[in-house]
Amino acid sequence: MATIPVLRSPATPIHCLGGLVLSVVESVGDFSLFSLGVLHQLVLGRPRRRVMLETMYTVGVGSIPMVVVTGVFIGMVLAVQGYASFHHLGMETRIGSVINASLVKELGPVLAATMLAGRVGSSMAAELGTMRVTEQIDAIRALGANPVRQLVVPRFLACFLLIPVLTIVADTVGIIGGWVFSTQALGVNSHFYWVHSRSFVTAFDVTTGLIKSVFFGGAIALVSCYHGFHCQAGAKGVGRAATVSFVASFVAILVLDFFLGLLLDTSYRMAYPAPTSLL
Amino acid sequence: MSTHDQHQATIASPRPDGQAVADPVVLHGVGRRFGDQQVLRDLTIQVRSGETLVVIGESGCGKSVTLKLMMSLMWPTAGEVHWAGRSVSDLNTAERDRHRLRFGYVFQNSALFDSFDVYENVAFGLRESSNRARPGGHGERDEPDELDEQGIRAVVLDRLEEVGLPVEVCTKNPSELSGGMRKRVALARALALEPSVMLYDEPTTGLDPMMTGVINRLIREVPERRPVTSVVVTHDLSTVRAVADRVVMLEPVSRLGEGEPQVIFSGSVAEALASSDPRVAAFLQGGSDSLEREAG
Numbered sequence: 001m002a003t004i005p006v007l008r009s010p011a012t013p014i015h016c017l018g019g020l021v022l023s024v025v026e027s028v029g030d031f032s033l034f035s036l037g038v039l040h041q042l043v044l045g046r047p048r049r050r051v052m053l054e055t056m057y058t059v060g061v062g063s064i065p066m067v068v069v070t071g072v073f074i075g076m077v078l079a080v081q082g083y084a085s086f087h088h089l090g091m092e093t094r095i096g097s098v099i100n101a102s103l104v105k106e107l108g109p110v111l112a113a114t115m116l117a118g119r120v121g122s123s124m125a126a127e128l129g130t131m132r133v134t135e136q137i138d139a140i141r142a143l144g145a146n147p148v149r150q151l152v153v154p155r156f157l158a159c160f161l162l163i164p165v166l167t168i169v170a171d172t173v174g175i176i177g178g179w180v181f182s183t184q185a186l187g188v189n190s191h192f193y194w195v196h197s198r199s200f201v202t203a204f205d206v207t208t209g210l211i212k213s214v215f216f217g218g219a220i221a222l223v224s225c226y227h228g229f230h231c232q233a234g235a236k237g238v239g240r241a242a243t244v245s246f247v248a249s250f251v252a253i254l255v256l257d258f259f260l261g262l263l264l265d266t267s268y269r270m271a272y273p274a275p276t277s278l279l
Numbered sequence: 280m281s282t283h284d285q286h287q288a289t290i291a292s293p294r295p296d297g298q299a300v301a302d303p304v305v306l307h308g309v310g311r312r313f314g315d316q317q318v319l320r321d322l323t324i325q326v327r328s329g330e331t332l333v334v335i336g337e338s339g340c341g342k343s344v345t346l347k348l349m350m351s352l353m354w355p356t357a358g359e360v361h362w363a364g365r366s367v368s369d370l371n372t373a374e375r376d377r378h379r380l381r382f383g384y385v386f387q388n389s390a391l392f393d394s395f396d397v398y399e400n401v402a403f404g405l406r407e408s409s410n411r412a413r414p415g416g417h418g419e420r421d422e423p424d425e426l427d428e429q430g431i432r433a434v435v436l437d438r439l440e441e442v443g444l445p446v447e448v449c450t451k452n453p454s455e456l457s458g459g460m461r462k463r464v465a466l467a468r469a470l471a472l473e474p475s476v477m478l479y480d481e482p483t484t485g486l487d488p489m490m491t492g493v494i495n496r497l498i499r500e501v502p503e504r505r506p507v508t509s510v511v512v513t514h515d516l517s518t519v520r521a522v523a524d525r526v527v528m529l530e531p532v533s534r535l536g537e538g539e540p541q542v543i544f545s546g547s548v549a550e551a552l553a554s555s556d557p558r559v560a561a562f563l564q565g566g567s568d569s570l571e572r573e574a575g
Binding site for chain 2: 045130131134135136138139140141142143144145146
């Protein structure tokens, strides 16, 4: 591509800082406009059923094996780590409360979201990035269609709607893994394991996890699709889009986890001073 | 003549009957910059109704960018693009999307949708157009008519036949097609919506001489079957000779002097071949001079 060299004065730290700030502001603005565009297209119409089903299959069914395997192992790891401390105190039957509360409030949603970001988010960024560099996104516009509605809306809906299901799967298999390992390998009494779990895990804990997961799913889809749509040219650009989308999604998951946890806990304490038991 | 009159004169060409007709596409003083890179500068091109305009120039002179600006797939950083006498910047999004349907675009690498077979690729624009026309669809009231599946199938098969592809290719994926077949599917897809302006970005790049001949013939035949204005971006001289009514040559911005226009030649093929401008001659004669200039 033809270039005209632009003369610049030497960059000082102030220039660098200014450039960084401008770049961050530009990225945040771009991402906000992109997200608003997705929400606007969501309101305008539904995606095609065939496209929607294919995307939901990839996002949901395709992620279940990974979520199951990691969920089981996280449950068992929590049992191993928690058992030593509780055993010293003679309270090993209370290990179930720690495992189950940790899983439904934090680890289940974060684990399912991380798996989704790694398996589905990176793939979305790479797929859309490839479409961008091969001009397929331009071709969609040239044929009178809106690329955001065609490509992003189905992916956003699939992530948004299916991540609570994946979270429930992760919670369930994690709880089963922790219970089986605690009772069969560590010799914890099964009856008291569940009795103590019941008094610690509340309906609010489960709901909190599911509410958080919905935000995680939306964030993963938006971040991944944004990076795919803004992919640089070539194989390197596509690879970078996939990597950056995972890193950015993971950071977004943790930041959202903190703020949502804070917000939901505060709201709950204000509304219901006494916790209600679910199990 | 006032500035306004001069401006109007650049977006309408006289017809033989003396009536002025709005040119389907006009780039008026257009510039385009990517970060620090100035690719186009003060570029003015009029595309006259019914002609086949071929844009030539060295790699990197901004030919493909020019084509994308014409269809508003990209925005200029300076100047204006006019469609049939109206500035694109004056159109709202819905009007722009609707006007864009008057264009067919054949992309450099065909840009077929990997996840669809050939049939779905060609049908894509028709389905989208149908959805917009459907009651409750997301389009405007004056969208093209809604087509049922049978209507879509008829158009798809007709376009594939027009570009010389058998019905059997319908179920093939783009990855199973040769380069020439992909180009023809891309042409069929672009023609499916009956555009009034066809834009071709390097339509023969990467093809063997025989397939280049086939694509050139198809480009020539398209305006014979329907009233279409064509703009072809190429650096293939056989394409220039085969299809051009008029040739425009662009010079890379980096080689231009202060105030020098980016269009260094505009005229017929015969005039281009006889041009005394060493830059045009060097390009059309295969360019050892051009290499020397680049090295210099």
